[in-house]
Amino acid sequence: KEDRIHRINKNIPGPKSKFLFGNLFDLKGQVHEKINEWYEQYGSIYRIEFGSVSTVVLSEYSTLKEAFIDNGEIFQSRFQRKSRTACNKELNLANSNGEYFNHLKKTLANEMTNQKMKKKEKIIKRQVFLLSEFFNEISQQSPTNSGGISKEPINNIIKMYSLNVMLSLLFNIHFPYNSNSYQEELIITITRYFKSTGLPYPSDFIPTLYPFLKNKPKEYFEDYESVKKLITKITNDYQINHMLEINENSTIEDIENYQPKNILESLLKQYKLKNISYDGVIGSLMDLILAGSDTTGNTCLFSIVALVNNSNIQEKLFNEISNAFKDEDENDIDNENLNGANIITNNSSSLDNLSYFSDRIKTPYLVAFIKEVKRYYPSAPLSVPHLLTEDCEIQGYKISKGTQIIQNIYSTHLSPSFCSNPLEFYPERFLDSNNEPKIIPFGIGQRKCPGENIFEIEIYVFLVNLIKKFKLSHPINDNYQLNDRGQFGLSLQCPQFNIKVESR
Numbered sequence: 001k002e003d004r005i006h007r008i009n010k011n012i013p014g015p016k017s018k019f020l021f022g023n024l025f026d027l028k029g030q031v032h033e034k035i036n037e038w039y040e041q042y043g044s045i046y047r048i049e050f051g052s053v054s055t056v057v058l059s060e061y062s063t064l065k066e067a068f069i070d071n072g073e074i075f076q077s078r079f080q081r082k083s084r085t086a087c088n089k090e091l092n093l094a095n096s097n098g099e100y101f102n103h104l105k106k107t108l109a110n111e112m113t114n115q116k117m118k119k120k121e122k123i124i125k126r127q128v129f130l131l132s133e134f135f136n137e138i139s140q141q142s143p144t145n146s147g148g149i150s151k152e153p154i155n156n157i158i159k160m161y162s163l164n165v166m167l168s169l170l171f172n173i174h175f176p177y178n179s180n181s182y183q184e185e186l187i188i189t190i191t192r193y194f195k196s197t198g199l200p201y202p203s204d205f206i207p208t209l210y211p212f213l214k215n216k217p218k219e220y221f222e223d224y225e226s227v228k229k230l231i232t233k234i235t236n237d238y239q240i241n242h243m244l245e246i247n248e249n250s251t252i253e254d255i256e257n258y259q260p261k262n263i264l265e266s267l268l269k270q271y272k273l274k275n276i277s278y279d280g281v282i283g284s285l286m287d288l289i290l291a292g293s294d295t296t297g298n299t300c301l302f303s304i305v306a307l308v309n310n311s312n313i314q315e316k317l318f319n320e321i322s323n324a325f326k327d328e329d330e331n332d333i334d335n336e337n338l339n340g341a342n343i344i345t346n347n348s349s350s351l352d353n354l355s356y357f358s359d360r361i362k363t364p365y366l367v368a369f370i371k372e373v374k375r376y377y378p379s380a381p382l383s384v385p386h387l388l389t390e391d392c393e394i395q396g397y398k399i400s401k402g403t404q405i406i407q408n409i410y411s412t413h414l415s416p417s418f419c420s421n422p423l424e425f426y427p428e429r430f431l432d433s434n435n436e437p438k439i440i441p442f443g444i445g446q447r448k449c450p451g452e453n454i455f456e457i458e459i460y461v462f463l464v465n466l467i468k469k470f471k472l473s474h475p476i477n478d479n480y481q482l483n484d485r486g487q488f489g490l491s492l493q494c495p496q497f498n499i500k501v502e503s504r
């Protein structure tokens with residue numbers, strides 16, 4: 001089977017590969033930068049070998065469109081890596097295929113529509129308010145009160161925001177914004193897991209090595225299990241406390257008539273109808289929490305880096321936002337403590353009345369800034385690998401079924417074929433709606449990210465509040481730049497940084 005794949009793919013250009021290991025030795029560390037180097041050498045379609053797995057890397061919008069949209073059906077399956085399937089048994093959304101996947105996707109798509117997500121802005125604003133308190137504390141740290149410097153890098157706290165949004169959306173709970181405790185360990189575990197899950201492990205691609213390396217690296221499997229334990233406990237608790245209407249005595253009809261109140265209940269309903277397994281429920285919740293918190297968290301962090309490194313842009317945004325949203329929020333948030341995670345009470349407040357996101361037309365420069373952040377710092381630089389399920393021809397090259405396909409979002413966004421001066425951070429390029437370049441941070445085609453709608457609200461509300469209330473700058477000198485070279489992982493990791501915060 002592999003001989004056939006290699007025979008068909010051999011006409012596609014690409015670097016020389018080594019016996020047994022293929023190009024794996026080159027794919028260590030900053031994988032996306034190596035993939036970009038090869039893109040510059042071989043163009044928008046090239047072939048590499050992940051051990052014995054023939055792989056084709058596709059870049060640039062027209063090539064990706066030809067594959068993932070014009071030939072969408074045969075490009076939609078996930079390539080299964082043993083290290084991942086050993087954890088999730090192919091029962092979760094991100095790793096399943098075929099009918100089972102379609103069922104899961106439909107269940108989640110129904111719950112994550114633009115309309116439904118817009119109604120969740122209240123939840124997001126609550127989290128942004130709590131996060132602002134943390135920034136307030138930093139700003140008051142210096143003796144003059146004119147501005148303070150964070151004592152520690154702020155990366156984990158910002159990731160706590162995106163994790164809390166997902167936890168409150170799914171389970172109606174969130175963690176406090178402080179360090180030295182259980183939640184910081186959780187963030188570190190998620191970050192480590194997401195970094196390592198993007199790396200190509202030799203045991204996934206060299207069958208002869210599998211028996212020796214199958215449970216390595218140990219940390220990767222331990223991290224997965226520790227997050228799974230937490231999500232399983234929260235899900236079990238939720239069922240006991242909230243889904244009382246459905247129990248062992250319920251008939252199929254009762255279950256079918258049950259109206260789920262959120263994403264979690266929709267998944268549990270499908271489990272009770274025996275359409276998906278309990279592991280499928282937990283695995284898909286983990287997808288949402290892991291994918292939802294790490295990608296969004298890193299993008300929020302990169303947006304802060306962009307504000308600090310481009311103070312003129314920060315001032316322009318401050319002026320635009322202050323003019324657009326003059327009103328002040330009053331926040332009255334009550335929490336009850338439960339095992340370290342707080343239950344969110346549903347007191348209504350002025351938070352409920354205001355929707356920044358629906359009014360984003362008032363802030364065209366901020367909307368353009370967010371697009372530029374997504375382009376310049378693509379949070380999922382190489383997307384999630386796909387599997388080609390039928391032979392096909394793309395850009396005149398024949399590709400065999402069984403080939404692993406990589407969506408190269410990183411080069412697509414940062415190559416001169418995409419836009420002029422691609423290495424300049426320049427939001428203005430998105431101001432002309434007739435001429436705006438097409439970005440694909442969420443992937444392309446049938447497997448495109450289901451979290452896009454919620455992400456857009458999360459980053460918009462986050463930036464409106466942060467920019468309106470605080471001036472952010474480099475902790476040492478206003479003229480210095482923060483390091484913005486992302487570290488490779490399934491999501492591009494923003495380097496750790498401290499920050500100076502002044503209240504506006």
Ligand code: HEM
Pocket residue numbers: 093094095287288289291292293295296299378379380383384385407441442443444445446447448449450451452454455
């Ligand atoms: C900056 C924010 C985000 C970026 C850049 C991003 C990017 C991506 C990309 C590139 C993919 C793969 C698409 C493909 O294979 O064609 C993906 C898949 C996925 N994302 Fe996101 N994502 C983000 C936020 C989120 C959020 C907030 C959630 C959850 C609410 C989420 C959940 C998922 C899931 C579950 C998948 C797997 C979908 C599947 O296999 O069908 N993502 N995302």
